Amino acid sequence: MNMDRASVVIVGGGVVGCAIARALASRWNDVFLLEAQNKLALGASSRNSGVIHAGLYYPPGSLKARHCVRGNRLTYEFAAAHGVPHRNTGKLVVASGPEETPQLEELMKNASANGVEGLRMLDRAELRRREPHIEGFQALESPSTGIIASEELVKAYARIAADRGGHILTSARVSGLEPGPDAVRVISAAGEIEARCVVNSAGLFADEVAAMIGSKMARHRIYPVRGDYCEIASAKREWVRGLVYPLPHADGLSLGVHLTRTIWGSVLVGPTARYVEDKNDYERGREPVEEFARKTRLLLPGIEASDLAPAHSGIRAKLTPRPGSSATQASPGGIADFIIQSDPEFPRVIHLLGIESPGLTSAAAIAEQVSELVALALG
Numbered sequence: 001m002n003m004d005r006a007s008v009v010i011v012g013g014g015v016v017g018c019a020i021a022r023a024l025a026s027r028w029n030d031v032f033l034l035e036a037q038n039k040l041a042l043g044a045s046s047r048n049s050g051v052i053h054a055g056l057y058y059p060p061g062s063l064k065a066r067h068c069v070r071g072n073r074l075t076y077e078f079a080a081a082h083g084v085p086h087r088n089t090g091k092l093v094v095a096s097g098p099e100e101t102p103q104l105e106e107l108m109k110n111a112s113a114n115g116v117e118g119l120r121m122l123d124r125a126e127l128r129r130r131e132p133h134i135e136g137f138q139a140l141e142s143p144s145t146g147i148i149a150s151e152e153l154v155k156a157y158a159r160i161a162a163d164r165g166g167h168i169l170t171s172a173r174v175s176g177l178e179p180g181p182d183a184v185r186v187i188s189a190a191g192e193i194e195a196r197c198v199v200n201s202a203g204l205f206a207d208e209v210a211a212m213i214g215s216k217m218a219r220h221r222i223y224p225v226r227g228d229y230c231e232i233a234s235a236k237r238e239w240v241r242g243l244v245y246p247l248p249h250a251d252g253l254s255l256g257v258h259l260t261r262t263i264w265g266s267v268l269v270g271p272t273a274r275y276v277e278d279k280n281d282y283e284r285g286r287e288p289v290e291e292f293a294r295k296t297r298l299l300l301p302g303i304e305a306s307d308l309a310p311a312h313s314g315i316r317a318k319l320t321p322r323p324g325s326s327a328t329q330a331s332p333g334g335i336a337d338f339i340i341q342s343d344p345e346f347p348r349v350i351h352l353l354g355i356e357s358p359g360l361t362s363a364a365a366i367a368e369q370v371s372e373l374v375a376l377a378l379g
């Protein structure tokens with residue numbers, strides 16, 4: 001194996017890096033993926049809701065909307081072809097009372113503008129037939145939403161990348177990027193590589209990787225926003241049949257605490273949304289289970305704290321600072337778009353910043369865009 005020259009080095013072995021490796025390995029020789037941890041997918045890519053989103057929420061024309069809608073289809077096709085456990089469950093977004101109807105209709109309009117198909121409004125009777133224990137006035141049904149075993153998806157992308165000749169290296173933290181005239185020197189725990197092109201897909205740490213090369217793109221700081229989950233640990237888990245969401249929070253921080261029946265039959269409650277200081281802080285200051293129970297009861301009356309058990313946490317890679325903080329940001333406001341572009345000063349380097357939800361769903365579509373950017377960089 002030629003360790004010191006590569007056509008492309010991808011930094012980060014989450015779902016996005018691995019989907020990119022799969023796409024690039026079919027076009028170029030000597031594609032390397034360097035992952036800091038000793039296993040792939042230990043970051044957000046295995047610490048999420050595992051939902052194949054439809055594309056309801058994102059502003060029409062945004063990368064999030066485009067990649068989510070296309071990624072939805074690509075993900076189902078890939079999962080079916082490669083034996084990744086998944087199910088097309090559909091999902092319900094529930095309005096609690098008539099005062100929420102305009103918001104639900106607005107969501108339906110937005111989703112239609114994004115090209116989401118098969119949307120339907122359900123009245124209370126139909127909602128109760130579908131989800132007998134859910135409290136609500138009306139619901140928007142999104143039939144193309146589904147669930148997937150996210151870690152298995154990452155492994156499948158990586159396996160195919162390797163089958164196509166890509167080199168997937170773990171325990172290979174990148175600590176330096178030095179630009180030269182024809183290549184970038186990538187310094188990593190697995191050795192040094194001269195790369196004609198570098199893809200920065202380091203998730204929460206992509207701003208720090210951008211800073212390694214002295215890029216102005218590093219001004220797009222990534223703010224860690226943690227989401228904690230609980231699981232319904234009692235027989236009441238049978239009260240939830242599929243995916244049930246409230247209307248999204250107006251602050252754009254999260255989709256609201258929702259109910260997700262996973263591929264394994266467990267029911268997740270969450271995630272919460274809370275800015276944290278440390279990108280590795282998965283534990284400190286979790287919301288009490290009582291608070292989860294209170295939020296859950298808005299959708300599922302009768303749930304008590306004793307029905308819930310704490311489950312995993314994940315950290316979102318947000319481009320928007322904590323509201324009211326003094327930090328300045330290029331794209332203030334609730335929903336910031338994905339940033340996927342070649343570095344204006346170092347065109348051999350492609351950055352992916354702010355790849356929060358729907359990043360799992362979008363990975364295969366993002367990989368198509370990155371493949372075109374790499375083709376331009378390599379000439």
Ligand SMILES: Cc1cc2nc3c(=O)[nH]c(=O)nc-3n(C[C@H](O)[C@H](O)[C@H](O)COP(=O)(O)OP(=O)(O)OC[C@H]3O[C@@H](n4cnc5c(N)ncnc54)[C@H](O)[C@@H]3O)c2cc1C
Pocket residue numbers: 011012013014015016017018034035036037040041042043044045046047048049050051052053172173174175201202203204205206209226227228271313314315316317355356357358359360361362
């Ligand atoms: C709570 C939560 C729920 C979510 N739910 C959903 C959902 O239901 N559906 C959906 O579509 N999306 C969801 N998302 C979003 C989705 O999980 C992410 O967008 C996606 O996993 C991002 O993938 P990634 O590869 O960019 O990042 P990551 O998975 O974080 O991977 C980045 C990798 O880069 C590595 N790395 C960092 N620095 C370096 C370095 N210097 N050198 C080498 N490697 C490095 C890290 O170790 C890590 O493995 C959710 C996210 C969260 C946090």
